[in-house]
Structures are given as C-alpha cells and as structure tokens.
Amino acid sequence: MDDPSDRLINIFGALSQAVSDRVRLAIAEAFNAGGETAAALIAIGHAPGMSIGQVRQTLRLSHAGAVRVVERLGEQGLVAKSPSPSDRRVVHVSLTSRGQVERTKLLGLRNAAVSELLSKVSADDRVVLERAADNILSSLFSDLHGGLAICRLCDQARCADCPVGHHRP
Amino acid sequence: MDDPSDRLINIFGALSQAVSDRVRLAIAEAFNAGGETAAALIAIGHAPGMSIGQVRQTLRLSHAGAVRVVERLGEQGLVAKSPSPSDRRVVHVSLTSRGQVERTKLLGLRNAAVSELLSKVSADDRVVLERAADNILSSLFSDLHGGLAICRLCDQARCADCPVGHHRP
C-alpha cells in the first residue's frame, strides 16, 4: 500500500486535533476540574465498580494520579468508594446519582460538539468515514484497558459493535 | 441532512482522540517541555517573526502563558527574540538553527504517527477521508489566527491548498 500523501497526513492530523480541542473545550466550560477528571467520570460510569488500578490504566496515569482523580470526584460528590468484599485491599469506585447526571451532561456536550462537525460531511461520505475509523481503531486494540483508554470519552451505550473490542474474550 | 448516527459520533470522537493522543505522546517522548511548548516551536517556525501576541492567539494562551512559552524555548536555545524596528513595544520571535532542527524532528514524529494510522485505510477510502476532513476544517475557518491555531502542529510546507485558508485575504 502506498504511503498516505503528506497533505492527507497534515489535514487528518489537524482534523483530529481540532475535534479533540473542541471536545476538550466544551467539557472544560461545563466541568470544574481539569486534566483527566472528566474522562474519569465518564469511564467510571461505563465500568461501575472499577478499582483505582483500573482507573489508573484507563487514564494512563500514575497510581498517585489515579488516587487523586478519584479523590477530586469524591469531593464533588460524583463518585463513591466502597470496599471490595473479596479482597480488602481494593476499592470499588462507582458513580453517585449526581455523578450519573453530570456524566450524562458531559456525554451530551461531547456528542453535540462532534455531531456539529460531522454535519459538514455528506451521508455517503459518512459511510466511508465510519469504515475508515473502524479500520484504524480496530488496529489499535491491544489489551482490554488500553481499549477502554481509547473509548474513555465515549458513550459506549450508544456505540454498537465497538471496533476497539472491549467485548472480546 | 440527517444527524450523524450515534455510533459514528462516538467512533469518530474516539478516533480523533486516539490520533491526538498518539501525536502528543510521540512528541512528549522526544521533547522535554510540556503544555503547548512543542506547538509553539512548530507554529513559530511556520510564521517566523511572530510577536508574543500572535503566539498567544495561535496557542490560545493568556498573555503571561505566551511569554513563558517563549521564555522556555529561549532557555533551550530554540528561539530568539529581536526587537521590532517599527514598533519598539513588540518582540519578534524566530527559530534558531537548533530550533529549526528540533522543529523538523517533531514534524517528522507527528508525520510518522499519523501516517502509521492512515496506513490502515484503503486508497479509495483515503480520498473520501480527505474530502471529509477538508469539509470539516474549512467550516472551522474563522479568523487568521484561529486558523493557525488549528494547524499549529502541521507541516504547512507540505500541505498544499490548506482548507483552513491562512492564505486567504
């Protein structure tokens, strides 16, 4: 396969940057905590009962970073920690009802931001765009938590047949 | 036009995030300064003689932030400040030869990271992908420096007919 053209590389890179900038900005306006805090809220909502270590892997943070992210979310009353019954070292982190509400709000903001950009693409081209995205994302599948990292801002309930393949054995 | 499907929104958002994550990581491994410092190096190289204020707009930083970014690059010997002949308030920022070298290295890293991902897309689909990206990016054109912000990591010398349109009147 030929290498992609320099123009496509630059434009595709710029597009990706622009999209994530927009999402980041939209979330930052509505959520008073920076860094990976918003991503943590979304990811925890997707896999309720995650351990701190799983948060760490999903967000690619240090352990201390993961502890502090959960701490911040806890201070805002968005998540709660509960001890594991089987292993008393691990803490399970879940969303509170306020956390659920906040998470839904953030997902809506991301959805709106991305949707607005996609409205510039014709219906026919969207089919191809989706296939291209599927191909690239499925090539990135490594381990389960690496996959969760990629989808950390997704509304996975509304993403049938996720190409990153969390559901694989 | 119909709204894009939820699946496309999520996958496209995840793809964009994954691409910018990869680029960010590749650059962070090779460049010892975080935040928007690498983007500043690239952007200054594209528009040599930028003022601090233009840096501020391009990177969407506070004025103090822009001063500090240039300061950091200066400490590493990558950029140099020179007084403007016409207006003694403004400082022109340009790359040193070491800055040029470093910039080229970073551009290569970004190019490689994005190129590897695009290799998963068929030649036919790349044509459509490029059109879709053109359409989205051209819709984002606002002002000249907003455009530069979008392309802040691009190798604009290798991006003929940039859809963000810095070259427009």
Added chain:
DNA sequence: CGCAATATATGCGTCGCGCATACAATATCT
C-alpha cells in the same frame, strides 16, 4: 500635552501530575 490603548513582563497562586515512600492485605514458598 495629557490620556487611552497596545505590547510585553513579572509576582503570585493554583491545579494536575509524577516520584518516592509508607502501609495494608493477599499470595507464595519452604
């Protein structure tokens, strides 16, 4: 000339993060 506007610089505080370390619980090995 006096006053507002523009461009840059600096003091200060904040926030998110990583490193090193400490502590608790479980697993393993003999």
Added chain:
DNA sequence: AGATATTGTATGCGCGACGCATATATTGCG
C-alpha cells in the same frame, strides 16, 4: 504455619504549565 514477596491503595513532596492581577514601556489620539 511462618517468613517473604507481591499487589493495591494512600500520602508527602516537589515540579511544571498555566491564569489573574499588576507593572512598565511605547504608541496613537483628543
């Protein structure tokens, strides 16, 4: 079972990048 290693979590500490408020210099305008 007891000693040791391993795993999971928490904390002290410092750093780096950033914004806000403010200071200073230069320009433009009445």
